[in-house]
Amino acid sequence: xxxxxxxxxxxxxxxxxxxxxxxxxxxxxxxxxxxxxxxxxxxxxxxxxxxxxxxxxxxxxxxxxxxxxxxxxxxxxxxxxxxxxxxxxxxxxxxxxxxxxxxxxxxxxxxxxxxxxxxxxxxxxxxxxxxxxxxxxxxxxxxxxxxxxxxxxxxxxxxxxxxxxxxxxxxxxxxxxxxxxxxxxxxxxxxxxxxxxxxxxxxxxxxxxxxxxxxxxxxxxxxxxxxxxxxxxxxxxxxxxxxxxxxxxxxxxxxxxxxxxxxxxxxxxxxxxxxxxxxxxxxxxxxxxxxxxxxxxxxxxxxxxxxxxxxxxxxxxxxxxxxxxxxxxxxxxxxxxxxxxxxxxxxxxxxxxxxxxxxxxxxxxxxxxxxxxxxxxxxxxxxxxxxxxxxxxxxxxxxxxxxxxxxxxxxxxxxxxxxxxxxxxxxxxxxxxxxxxxxxxxxx
Amino acid sequence: xxxxxxxxxxxxxxxxxxxxxxxxxxxxxxxxxxxxxxxxxxxxxxxxxxxxxxxxxxxxxxxxxxxxxxxxxxxxxxxxxxxxxxxxxxxxxxxxxxxxxxxxxxxxxxxxxxxxxxxxxxxxxxxxxxxxxxxxxxxxxxxxxxxxxxxxxxxxxxxxxxxxxxxxxxxxxxxxxxxxxxxxxxxxxxxxxxxxxxxxxxxxxxxxxxxxxxxxxxxxxxxxxxxxxxxxxxxxxxxxxxxxxxxxxxxxxxxxxxxxxxxxxxxxxxxxxxxxxxxxxxxxxxxxxxxxxxxxxxxxxxxxxxxxxxxxxxxxxxxxxxxxxxxxxxxxxxxxxxxxxxxxxxxxxxxxxxxxxxxxxxxxxxxxxxxxxxxxxxxxxxxxxxxxxxxxxxxxxxxxxxxxxxxxxxxxxxxxxxxxxxxxxxxxxxxxxxxxx
Numbered sequence: 081x082x083x084x085x086x087x088x089x090x091x092x093x094x095x096x097x098x099x100x101x102x103x104x105x106x107x108x109x110x111x112x113x114x115x116x117x118x119x120x121x122x123x124x125x126x127x128x129x130x131x132x133x134x135x136x137x138x139x140x141x142x143x144x145x146x147x148x149x150x151x152x153x154x155x156x157x158x159x160x161x162x163x164x165x166x167x168x169x170x171x172x173x174x175x176x177x178x179x180x181x182x183x184x185x186x187x188x189x190x191x192x193x194x195x196x197x198x199x200x201x202x203x204x205x206x207x208x209x210x211x212x213x214x215x216x217x218x219x220x221x222x223x224x225x226x227x228x229x230x231x232x233x234x235x236x237x238x239x240x241x242x243x244x245x246x247x248x249x250x251x252x253x254x255x256x257x258x259x260x261x262x263x264x265x266x267x268x269x270x271x272x273x274x275x276x277x278x279x280x281x282x283x284x285x286x287x288x289x290x291x292x293x294x295x296x297x298x299x300x301x302x303x304x305x306x307x308x309x310x311x312x313x314x315x316x317x318x319x320x321x322x323x324x325x326x327x328x329x330x331x332x333x334x335x336x337x338x339x340x341x342x343x344x345x346x347x348x349x350x351x352x353x354x355x356x357x358x359x360x361x362x363x364x365x366x367x368x369x370x371x372x373x374x375x376x377x378x379x380x381x382x383x384x385x386x387x388x389x390x391x392x393x394x395x396x397x398x399x400x401x402x403x404x405x406x407x408x409x410x411x412x413x414x415x416x417x418x419x420x421x422x423x424x425x426x427x428x429x430x431x432x433x434x435x436x437x438x439x440x441x442x443x444x445x446x447x448x449x450x451x452x453x454x455x456x457x458x459x460x461x462x463x464x465x466x467x468x469x470x471x472x473x474x475x476x477x478x479x480x481x482x483x484x485x486x487x488x489x490x491x492x493x494x495x496x497x498x499x500x501x502x503x504x505x506x507x508x509x510x511x512x513x514x515x516x517x518x519x520x521x522x523x524x
Numbered sequence: 525x526x527x528x529x530x531x532x533x534x535x536x537x538x539x540x541x542x543x544x545x546x547x548x549x550x551x552x553x554x555x556x557x558x559x560x561x562x563x564x565x566x567x568x569x570x571x572x573x574x575x576x577x578x579x580x581x582x583x584x585x586x587x588x589x590x591x592x593x594x595x596x597x598x599x600x601x602x603x604x605x606x607x608x609x610x611x612x613x614x615x616x617x618x619x620x621x622x623x624x625x626x627x628x629x630x631x632x633x634x635x636x637x638x639x640x641x642x643x644x645x646x647x648x649x650x651x652x653x654x655x656x657x658x659x660x661x662x663x664x665x666x667x668x669x670x671x672x673x674x675x676x677x678x679x680x681x682x683x684x685x686x687x688x689x690x691x692x693x694x695x696x697x698x699x700x701x702x703x704x705x706x707x708x709x710x711x712x713x714x715x716x717x718x719x720x721x722x723x724x725x726x727x728x729x730x731x732x733x734x735x736x737x738x739x740x741x742x743x744x745x746x747x748x749x750x751x752x753x754x755x756x757x758x759x760x761x762x763x764x765x766x767x768x769x770x771x772x773x774x775x776x777x778x779x780x781x782x783x784x785x786x787x788x789x790x791x792x793x794x795x796x797x798x799x800x801x802x803x804x805x806x807x808x809x810x811x812x813x814x815x816x817x818x819x820x821x822x823x824x825x826x827x828x829x830x831x832x833x834x835x836x837x838x839x840x841x842x843x844x845x846x847x848x849x850x851x852x853x854x855x856x857x858x859x860x861x862x863x864x865x866x867x868x869x870x871x872x873x874x875x876x877x878x879x880x881x882x883x884x885x886x887x888x889x890x891x892x893x894x895x896x897x898x899x900x901x902x903x904x905x906x907x908x909x910x911x912x913x914x915x916x917x918x919x920x921x922x923x924x925x926x927x928x929x930x931x932x933x934x935x936x937x938x939x940x941x942x943x944x945x946x947x948x949x950x951x952x953x954x955x956x957x958x959x960x961x
Contacts, residue, residue, distance in 0.1 A: 491837060
């Protein structure tokens with residue numbers, strides 16, 4: 081089985097959970113003998129390497145013979161598809177994957193000044209240009225990158241042989257759809273997150289539309305949880321029969337035990353780690369902290385991460401006069417993350433809508449007990465964690481107090497989690513995906 | 525001349541409500557009155573009332589030849605008085621026939637033996653009192669909570685003057701021996717040990733309505749033929765089960781009531797067979813052998829050991845916490861606090877914290893009023909923390925009466941009870957200290 085896989089992130093080209101999920105899936109697939117050709121927007125070294133059945137391939141630098149007859153056909157097809165199905169004249173836009181309407185307003189003003197439409201027109205006419213250039217990541221002109229990525233995807237699809245196409249999240253859906261068009265091979269769209277999770281009802285309509293197109297053009301839609309499955313049935317109208325649930329996991333290679341450091345003054349620490357955005361529910365964390373501090377004053381709350389809600393969180397903390405019990409660390413990386421886990425007595429994930437949420441599993445790997453919202457995919461696979469509704473702030477605070485007041489509770493959860501993690505493996509995901517591939521390749 | 529010995533366990537715990545951490549120090553109502561009442565009334569309707577009237581009819585019909593025994597936990601008796609006096613009345617009518625024996629047990633259906641034999645004996649005495657008050661009889665046979673048993677329990681029961689003690693005929697202790705004889709426990713002389721015939725008991729209690737069972741449907745004729753086939757191979761067939769089997773675990777629609785109605789006549793059709801209560805069995809049969817059981821056994825789960833109530837860290841921590849409070853509670857000499865504390869020793873609380881088959885959603889979950897064992901632990905510990913505060917207040921008050929001491933505000937005492945760090949004053953608006961690296 082050979083799989084052509086499209087994804088926007090792959091370690092070390094990574095910004096969030098998507099990259100680690102893609103890596104976990106790909107490593108487990110190749111370990112089971114499935115060959116994967118993984119197309120990233122841009123690789124640091126331009127040449128793709130092949131290791132153990134995995135070939136990395138960069139969309140940036142894909143030769144585009146503009147003058148060639150076949151290519152002109154591809155080029156026309158792509159433009160027609162984008163125009164008619166995605167209803168977008170692709171231009172360099174200021175789109176960002178994790179931005180808010182406020183951000184767009186500002187960026188739009190900027191965009192109008194720059195008139196980058198003309199820039200794009202230049203690409204169209206300059207025939208001597210021989211390759212697509214992408215930057216990767218989530219820059220200002222994300223949508224035009226996605227467009228170029230889909231263009232490159234087709235020539236990559238035309239040059240390689242494979243049985244199934246697999247696209248991760250909306251940035252890769254147009255590439256998947258067009259690769260399916262040119263090769264006639266079945267398409268799997270893997271939903272790690274949706275615009276509905278990220279933005280609630282303030283959805284970015286272009287992104288949502290691409291997601292809708294992708295899910296409907298796909299032969300199979302893979303959701304990372306039943307929670308996400310229900311959401312895409314409800315919001316994107318995808319028929320249930322077309323969706324398979326494949327849960328994420330956490331790799332064991334990350335699993336190493338760290339020494340927990342108790343605060344000398346007996347102060348307990350509660351941790352929120354993640355983007356400080358609407359989706360992650362930081363405001364519920366602050367509200368719960370306020371309630372906890374009314375009964376247990378000797379607790380430190382840490383909000384580690386950055387995001388558009390950070391300022392309003394800081395001012396809310398100040399308003400409640402709990403600033404001396406609250407720490408904002410900003411974005412943490414590397415061993416800072418590890419040290420933060422080591423100093424924490426409880427990890428809280430109060431997400432409003434979390435398709436999966438690998439972070440609690442990472443906390444479990446670091447032996448930190450976990451409190452998570454029921455509105456998350458990860459709560460479907462973890463039993464030994466405390467679960468509350470994200471809006472039930474009082475219950476959240478109640479459970480935080482319980483973990484801090486009764487040490488046996490946290491210790492017992494950690495002990496059971498160690499056992500539980502043994503069964504949450506990427507290999508299970510690979511087994512399910514291989515079955516899906518095989519079914520599709522047989523034409524079911 | 526084998527006799528059939530029925531013993532029915534009747535128990536309902538005082539379930540704790542979802543007692544929040546924020547209730548500690550403010551709200552001293554721990555029990556979920558609404559759930560306790562509605563469960564009592566529901567089970568009374570489905571099981572206690574119809575089954576009691578059926579048993580009464582059978583006892584009258586067979587003119588003293590049909591006998592059964594009950595063990596009513598103290599907390600069950602109190603809930604009957606509180607919520608369902610008509611159920612109490614129907615049990616009293618049964619006892620008044622003289623064909624129904626009431627067994628001794630602990631007041632709170634408790635696991636107190638695990639941490640305090642003294643408290644355990646006090647609870648047995650308390651239960652004896654309750655039985656005497658409501659049924660005007662004094663129990664002569666003893667069964668410990670959930671048939672938890674070992675040599676020491678038998679010895680102490682003997683010292684308390686009981687003539688018989690009941691336990692599970694667990695495979696790991698009886699091996700090749702038959703449960704259908706009376707045994708003599710470890711180091712005891714007078715007391716007799718009755719072993720549950722778990723195969724025949726569970727045929728009724730668990731398998732009766734199981735359509736996948738090869739013997740389904742179980743008719744009274746078929747079941748009695750199995751009993752009769754034991755003629756000559758034993759002296760007593762001990763059928764021990766939860767009373768809620770009739771009508772609650774096995775619904776009326778399964779035909780369980782008709783089965784029981786037909787049973788006595790069919791058993792007595794063989795003149796060699798009779799019905800007896802545990803004390804009668806102990807008096808009539810001489811022990812077959814000495815049975816040494818040094819380790820704890822019980823009738824719970826497949827393991828038949830204590831792992832349903834003790835063994836995981838949550839259960840052990842909670843048991844430790846309730847045990848640690850015993851001395852202080854008794855020092856207060858406050859009957860209300862003592863009764864409340866005793867209800868915290870009820871085995872069910874620890875059963876809800878069991879994580880043995882947590883992920884499978886098993887029988888523990890079926891009986892649990894909480895979503896997860898973690899919830900069970902949290903509510904229990906929260907409520908116990910509040911009881912502890914009340915106990916400390918009471919003790920402080922008592923101390924004050926004797927010798928007045930430096931005054932402390934309630935808030936300070938409450939704070940001190942939780943964590944010593946909290947007593948250090950902090951000032952809102954002060955500069956946040958930067959934690960040292």
